[in-house]
Amino acid sequence: MYSESELSPAMIAQKVLTLSAFRNISQEDYKVFLRHLISIGHLEKTDRNTLIVGLKAEPILNHFEFYSVFTTPKEYSVRSDSEEIGTVHQKYPVGTAFCLAGYSWRVIDIDEESSCIYVEKLEGISYNAWLADCNTIVETKIMKRIRSLLKSEDCYDYLSQSSKNLLNKIRFDCRNAGIIDKTIVKISDKSYYVFPWVGTKAINVLNLFFKSEGFNVSVISYASLPICLSVEDEPDENKIRETYKKAKSSSIDIGRFSLDEEDIDLGGKFDEFVEPSLIIKEFLFDFLDVKDLQINM
Structure with a gap:
């Protein structure tokens, strides 16, 4: 044109x-x-x-x-009052907590024109997590293999001694924490982690299903691996368990999920120029997999 x-x-x-x-x-x-x-x-x-x-x-x-084929990452300056804490390459929505420079911060305002994120300091530990990190899609079979690896006692000759020691330590910590055999692990009086051991598209469905049931949840990822759901402000473990079972047995209509485009980062180079409703539609049809979730929970 x-x-x-x-x-x-x-x-x-x-x-x-x-x-x-x-x-x-x-x-x-x-x-x-x-x-x-x-x-x-x-x-x-x-x-x-x-x-x-x-x-x-x-x-x-x-x-x-x-x-250019690839997106040039946009850099945001993170500021608390007049002090610059550091920089990040993703825009955390207002109200989101994340970790930077060894401390936890909550976003209170974003200035797009100057590429600044204004934050306030928080106590405790925060995790950097989007509703969906769609730049890397991890299949459920990868998460199942990781779980199998953590459950086994197999030793791999090609690993160095330090790597073997690290693997054994991770296995020991995971077993002690109960995350290998327990789906729901209590973190505090009102905080739980849910470990479905499914891939990116499946855990996105579970995340949105819990949100639709009124829970305050987010996906905790590490190196693009969808580790678990974090459920906050919920003291009733039985309620979480029943909702988990409901997600497995219910007929889930992805069209009923309520989404905000600010929560979705599809990683597209020109997403900022696309009508928000089309971004949401792309996410619903390309980054959710109900069948995968319900078969593998």
Whole structure:
């Protein structure tokens, strides 16, 4: 389009929607996307009802990063009052707690223009977790294999002695904590961890199901591995257990989940220019797997 000066919406559809990458995009979603690009100034309508590149899109198209395959990570400065604590490469939503520089912080405000995240200090330990980290999808069979590895006594000759010692220590700690054989582990009077040992798409479903049942939950991940669900502000373990069983046996309709686009990071290079409802739709259909969850819980 940039090289052809102006095109009608029908001509853009003919050129774009016939490409293999866009074969599953419906006409309705295409219209929503075009209207959004017009509303943010990336496309402009002419008096002949054709579309041209908008003034706000031209600097983006003319920048060398537009043609790169990978996203250049955006860096946010984390500040408490006037002091800079450090930098992060993801935007934590307001109210989210995370760990940086050895301390826990809660986000109180975000300044997009200056790329600053303003925080306040918290007591205790926090974990850096999105609702969904979709940059890396971990299959359920990987999590099952990790669990099997932790349960076994097998020793691997190719490991160095220090690696063998570390593996034995991790096995010992996991068994003592009860996370290998127990699905629900009590952390404090009102905090529990739920270990379903499933992959990214499955644990996303479980997370949203618990949220739909009124729980304050989040996914705890480490190196993209979906370790467990953290359930906060809930003193009744039986209620958690019943909800877990309900997630396994219920007919789950992903369309009923309530989602906020601020909670979703799909890792797409141009996601910020896409209409939020389409981002949510992509997450629901591409990053959730109800069948995987219910078979492997």
